[in-house]
Amino acid sequence: MxxxxxxxxxxxxxxxxxxxxxxxxxxxxxxxxxxxxxxxxxxxxxNDLPIKDSRYAPELEEKFFPQYFWQGxxxxxxxxxxxxxxxxxxxxxxxxxxxxxxxxxxxxxxxxxxxxxxxxxxxxxxxxxxxxxxxxxxxxxxxxxxxxxxxxxxxxxxxxDSPPKVSKKFVKAMEQATGFKRILDYNDPRTPLGPFTRWQLFQKKNGxxxxxxxxxxxxxxxxxxxxxxxxxxxxxxxxxxxxxxxxxxxxxxxxxxxxxxxxxxxxxxxxxxxxxxxxxxxxxxxxxxxxxxxxxxxxxxxxxxxxxxxxxxxxHTLNTAVFSMNQKDISELSKHPFSLYTGGAFLPHPLDENQGQRRGVQLIGFVSEGKFIIAILYLQPKSRxxxxxxxxxxxxxxxxxxxxxDNNEDLESVKAIYKTYIKKIAIKLAKVDPSYSLVEPSIETICNDDKLEEFIKENFGHNHxxxxxxxxxxxxxxxxxxxxxxxxxxxxxxxxxxxxxxxxxxxxxxxxxxxxxxxxxxxxxx
Known part of the structure; x- marks a missing residue:
């Protein structure tokens, strides 16, 4: 050498x-x-603001700041x-x-x-x-x-530290719809399943x-x-x-x-x-x-x-469900600018009753442009x-x-998430607060197999x-x-x-x- x-x-x-x-x-x-x-x-x-300031985190990939990404x-x-x-x-x-x-x-x-x-x-x-x-x-x-x-x-x-009303309403509806009680810490190995009001984030105490x-x-x-x-x-x-x-x-x-x-x-x-x-x-x-x-x-x-x-x-697969919401609940979110999300849940596979404590679904609540949105991740894809x-x-x-x-079981599983979880959550959430109404997909779409399949494919997003x-x-x-x-x-x-x-x-x-x-x-x- x-x-x-x-x-x-x-x-x-x-x-x-x-x-x-x-x-x-x-x-x-x-x-x-x-x-x-x-x-x-x-x-x-x-030290760049979009990287340092956590409030940009949900938007970095969506708005695609090109200077921070590989292009492809x-x-x-x-x-x-x-x-x-x-x-x-x-x-x-x-x-x-x-x-x-x-x-x-x-x-x-x-x-x-x-x-x-x-x-x-x-x-x-x-x-x-x-x-x-x-x-x-x-x-x-x-x-x-x-x-x-x-x-x-x-x-x-x-x-x-103090969950806003939208998180409380969302979690209450999920409890009633799924039968799973609210959990405090989803990273506690004893409580991997259930709805929760507080996410754990890679974040410093100053946000x-x-x-x-x-x-x-x-x-x-x-x-x-x-x-x-x-x-x-x-x-x-x-x-x-x-x-x-x-x-x-x-x-x-x-x-x-x-x-x-x-x-x-x-x-x-x-x-x-x-x-x-x-x-x-x-x-x-x-x-x-x-x-x-x-x-x-x-x-x-x-x-x-x-x-x-x-x-x-x-x-993992990614889809969404969009709701109207109580506009009075939005102003409260400014008190928690670094929280990013408004509750969530980990739930079992909707088509398999023998999963025990195995997670099959991840739900993420957030507010965007005056609407309440649930991001839906299917965690057990068989497609490769x-x-x-x-x-x-x-x-x-x-x-x-x-x-x-590519594996049709994945499509059937995502359809089941809408039919088993999203539909029931929508019904319960509307009873908690009638301002929260499912807009997309509609209940009618969820109940129609062909329409739901078409919606899932058109609405399909990309996870990293x-x-x-x-x-x-x-x-x-x-x-x-x-x-x-x-x-x-x-x-x-x-x-x-x-x-x-x-x-x-x-x-x-x-x-x-x-x-x-x-x-x-x-x-x-x-």
Whole structure:
């Protein structure tokens, strides 16, 4: 290795500053001996108003502030009348955690038991709870303080302290409609199901966003331009795009990076860790890991033939129900400007009575343009999508087919949510306050199977809950990485982000990504 190359060598190289990447970088450099280089395509925008001020959070993706996002679109969806949706995530320090809706939702024990059965005790519900306790600085009320941490770096704010009338009315209607009593803390593993008035958010006590960047790359960790402080051997390269992984034989030794219009090479003495979210799959494939036939078609030399790469892409479905509302209730929301949402619920699958404590549905209440809206997430989709390359050019967008509603059971499940939950909630909410009337879809539409199906497809929205394209599982069970996040078929290469989630999480994906990052970081630090 030349002198110039040795100066660009580090113990670890991490691609991406999202929840997993930032946690791993901070944890590995805590000993002040281990050197870590982090590659981030975006800038540090922590102090930009739309990023810092949580009131922008519900609008960031909807209004699509382009300076903070990767630009892209997925392929037309056959089951949704050839509609296409954005294929994007945060391109800035903190990745998706800097532009998401801030909802802090842990995977429940029901899901984590599946992880444990597949992957071993390292991913058990008990270990996950202990990890979350180490990560959290929880500010809120709970009946289970033993399940929360108060000394971690992640500020979690349960808000509002005093729920407004709209939240109380919504929750009362849900209690009456579903038979589930109001719960205080949905992240208490004993109360995963039920309606609630207060969301838990990635948020500081002053209402500012908490992201992986603000929590793990703060001033006591590094300077705003990416240099570790107080002897910490950490360097974050901003505005630098990872192009491909460098190999010697089948051993990962570094990363090829585009910096200021020039291609550079940086080297890792120990391991390369990919934490690039939805971009991790492309980075693996352009580096020679994936289906050999597909790689060969675009002229990429195969390092390891793995047909599982990009094959189990999953995303939760998203639909809405729109209500008129009591306009007098709106002014009260100004007292809680950082609360963002007006109650919600986690409920079981409406078509399966044998689910126990398993979540199947997530409901999110919010107010927009004088109307009350329920966002509806179906959490157990059976449809699977794919990610494929168009060429060997690492800067050309992939063909991302999310496969929404390809499995007809998903459509039947979403229809059942409207028929079983939304219809009954609408009836009860109108009795609580007649000002709240279901506008879209109408009760008539819900009761007409064909009309409801048409409405669901036209109303279908896009979640940024992409997961499982690089499953953590045995190779013969669809795996791309093993239970330690090590990529099969090569040495010294790991993937740690939501793309390795083995079984679909039953809520938002950020918390699961922090769990993955910290669990892998602890293993590497031993």
């Amino acid at each position: 030349s002198t110039s190359e040795s100066k660009k060598s580090f113990d670890y190289i991490i691609v991406g500053t999202g929840p997993a990447g930032a946690v791993i970088a901070k944890t590995l450099t805590d000993d002040k001996k281990t050197s870590v280089l982090v590659i981030e395509a975006g800038q540090n925008n922590d 679109e997925g392929v037309p969806q056959e089951a949704l009348d050839e509609r296409s949706f954005e294929w994007t995530t945060g391109r800035l320090s903190g990745g998706g955690s800097s532009i998401n809706g801030e909802q802090y939702v842990r995977p429940t024990p029901a899901v984590l038991k599946e992880w444990e059965r597949l992957l071993g005790p390292m991913w058990s519900p008990h270990e996950a709870i202990e990890t979350f306790k180490m990560l959290e600085d929880f500010h809120g009320d709970t009946n289970g303080p033993e399940y929360h941490g108060v000394k971690g770096r992640l500020n979690i704010r349960q808000t509002p 500012h966003r908490e992201s992986s960047s603000t929590a793990f790359f703060s001033q006591d960790i590094m300077t705003s331009d990416g240099f570790g402080v107080n002897g910490r051997q950490l360097r974050v390269l901003y505005e630098s795009t990872a192009l491909r992984i460098l190999f010697e034989g089948n051993t990962a030794v570094g990363v090829e990076v585009l910096m200021e219009g020039k291609m550079e090479r940086v080297f890792a003495r120990k391991k390369v860790i990919i934490s690039a979210g939805i971009n991790s799959t492309q980075l693996l494939m352009v580096s020679g890991i994936g289906p050999a036939e597909e790689l060969g078609k675009v002229g990429i030399p195969v390092i390891f033939d793995n047909p599982n790469v990009g094959r189990f892409l999953t995303n 999508g794919t990610i494929q390359l168009q060429s060997k050019d690492p800067l050309k967008i992939v063909l991302a087919d999310e496969g929404f509603l 809950h992409q997961q499982s394209a690089l499953r953590m599982a045995p190779l013969n069970q669809g795996g791309v990485v093993d239970h330690f996040a090590r990529v099969y078929g090569v040495n010294n290469l790991l993937v740690a982000d939501a793309s390795i989630i083995p079984f679909t999480v039953d809520g938002n994906t950020s918390a699961a990504s922090y769990l993955i990052g910290y669990t892998i970081a602890q293993q590497l630090s031993r």
